[in-house]
Amino acid sequence: MREKKQILIADDEANLRRVLGAQLQRDGYDVLMAEDGEQALATLAENHVDVVISDLRMPKLDGMQLLKRITASQPELPVIIITAHGTVDTAVEALKLGAFDYVTKPFDRTEFKNVVDKASRTAELRQREGEMAERGLIGQSPAMLSIYSVIEKVADTPSTVLITGESGTGKELIARALHEKSSRHDKPFIRVNCAAIPRDLIESELFGYEKGAFTGAVTSKPGRFELADGGTLFLDEIGEIPVNMQVKLLRAIQEQEFERVGGIKTIEVDVRLIAATNRDLAQEIKEQRFREDLYYRLNVVQMRLPPLRERQGDIPLLVEHFVKRFRERLKKSRVVGVGDAAMEVLLAHPWPGNIRELENVIERAMLFCDGERIDVGDLPPDLRVTPPSSPGSHAAVASARRAEIDEDDDEDLGEEPTASGEIGLKELVREAAAKVERELIVRALQQTGGNVTHTARLLKISRKSLQTKMKELGLREARED
Numbered sequence: 001m002r003e004k005k006q007i008l009i010a011d012d013e014a015n016l017r018r019v020l021g022a023q024l025q026r027d028g029y030d031v032l033m034a035e036d037g038e039q040a041l042a043t044l045a046e047n048h049v050d051v052v053i054s055d056l057r058m059p060k061l062d063g064m065q066l067l068k069r070i071t072a073s074q075p076e077l078p079v080i081i082i083t084a085h086g087t088v089d090t091a092v093e094a095l096k097l098g099a100f101d102y103v104t105k106p107f108d109r110t111e112f113k114n115v116v117d118k119a120s121r122t123a124e125l126r127q128r129e130g131e132m133a134e135r136g137l138i139g140q141s142p143a144m145l146s147i148y149s150v151i152e153k154v155a156d157t158p159s160t161v162l163i164t165g166e167s168g169t170g171k172e173l174i175a176r177a178l179h180e181k182s183s184r185h186d187k188p189f190i191r192v193n194c195a196a197i198p199r200d201l202i203e204s205e206l207f208g209y210e211k212g213a214f215t216g217a218v219t220s221k222p223g224r225f226e227l228a229d230g231g232t233l234f235l236d237e238i239g240e241i242p243v244n245m246q247v248k249l250l251r252a253i254q255e256q257e258f259e260r261v262g263g264i265k266t267i268e269v270d271v272r273l274i275a276a277t278n279r280d281l282a283q284e285i286k287e288q289r290f291r292e293d294l295y296y297r298l299n300v301v302q303m304r305l306p307p308l309r310e311r312q313g314d315i316p317l318l319v320e321h322f323v324k325r326f327r328e329r330l331k332k333s334r335v336v337g338v339g340d341a342a343m344e345v346l347l348a349h350p351w352p353g354n355i356r357e358l359e360n361v362i363e364r365a366m367l368f369c370d371g372e373r374i375d376v377g378d379l380p381p382d383l384r385v386t387p388p389s390s391p392g393s394h395a396a397v398a399s400a401r402r403a404e405i406d407e408d409d410d411e412d413l414g415e416e417p418t419a420s421g422e423i424g425l426k427e428l429v430r431e432a433a434a435k436v437e438r439e440l441i442v443r444a445l446q447q448t449g450g451n452v453t454h455t456a457r458l459l460k461i462s463r464k465s466l467q468t469k470m471k472e473l474g475l476r477e478a479r480e481d
């Protein structure tokens with residue numbers, strides 16, 4: 001990774017370039033300069049740039065055109081627009097086109113620095129996210145972004161990582177990403193599923209055996225530790241490993257040496273260890289099923305993968321990702337996405353099986369889908385109705401009430417005309433409120449098994465207005481009461 005972030009300044013005023021450039025260098029950035037938009041594009045083609053700062057009025061290619069070209073070719077690259085005082089309209093226009101932010105001349109030094117620092121942090125996050133997506137790791141929620149930054153920090157260290165998380169949250173995928181991002185990536189990644197190996201075979205699986213060590217050992221065989229030499233050993237479902245094996249494992253990890261079963265020679269290896277479990281190891285320790293010393297040895301860095309219900313915001317991205325994947329695999333090129341109503345159902349489901357469950361649901365829905373978009377009817381029936389005890393339903397009702405209040409406040413704002421017909425705050429608020437409203441109604445409907453009367457009571461609105469709203473939002477009544 002680069003030490004310093006590189007910033008491109010595009011401005012036709014030599015003096016401004018010089019002053020800004022000097023300031024950015026003092027703030028710890030590397031700086032590239034361009035006199036016009038064309039030069040800026042040429043510089044971008046040849047250099048890695050983290051942030052662009054561009055004036056609007058420039059010869060050849062102006063700032064707005066430059067912005068358009070950048071958002072089309074490198075949408076992850078943040079562009080900060082420089083505007084003269086009193087040209088807020090153009091600044092707003094630039095933001096709509098995808099500019100990261102704008103600064104007005106004359107510059108306030110601190111404000112300028114803040115905007116650039118923020119853009120550079122954003123650039124880093126976006127680059128990292130892009131890189132993770134290439135590895136098949138999808139998600140932009142704060143929880144996933146912080147997982148990415150831990151991967152970045154620990155991937156290329158020898159430290160043991162313990163990945164915890166419910167079933168289907170992506171533990172194996174993360175383990176592979178850690179390996180791929182380390183300098184061991186061209187060495188083996190060996191996975192041992194501790195749950196799948198019979199108890200009395202674990203030792204010989206892990207450490208190998210010598211000829212004649214037990215009946216049937218007609219040749220000698222290296223174990224997984226040896227196979228992983230120089231690379232990464234991934235001990236999946238570590239919580240399932242029998243206590244008597246845990247002592248041997250601890251020694252092998254600590255000393256990086258062991259003996260094969262039936263062997264006397266000590267074998268040394270260089271192995272990076274990653275372990276994963278969906279059990280609560282602290283509880284296992286209390287119940288004496290897991291050794292505390294092994295736990296501390298494994299738990300040098302812990303990565304807790306959030307369940308999908310804690311990062312609902314990632315659902316649309318994941319859905320898009322899986323639709324793309326199964327379009328090819330299932331030869332369903334006609335299907336382009338998921339309809340709004342079906343997406344609401346997906347957003348409201350609690351996903352006890354996490355991403356694996358979502359993946360399976362999308363695969364199944366693609367098979368059933370005859371149109372261009374997956375419809376509610378293509379989803380498995382048990383997804384369309386969630387059992388009444390679904391988590392978050394009380395919160396849903398509470399925020400439903402809040403949403404109603406917000407709507408009233410919205411009315412009190414009055415009709416403020418917005419500058420030159422831009423999309424105003426009011427409209428944005430209305431759109432956001434409608435989205436929240438829809439989500440809450442879907443959730444409440446699921447909670448009551450589609451019973452409109454009960455749903456209306458739950459949401460504290462009349463049955464009639466619920467029906468009107470459902471009609472407006474294109475929600476069908478699942479069942480008449």
Ligand SMILES: Nc1ncnc2c1ncn2[C@@H]1O[C@H](COP(=O)(O)OP(=O)(O)OP(=O)(O)O)[C@@H](O)[C@H]1O
Nearest residue numbers: 136137138166167168169170171172173278355356
């Ligand atoms: N962030 C993600 N982006 C895209 N796909 C993901 C993500 N996380 C997991 N998946 C997919 O979900 C499925 C389950 O992931 P994985 O096998 O890594 O989960 P796990 O936590 O190891 O589950 P288990 O505890 O059941 O073994 C895989 O097909 C994986 O590709």
Ligand SMILES: [Mg+2]
Nearest residue numbers: 168171172236
């Ligand atoms: Mg797994």
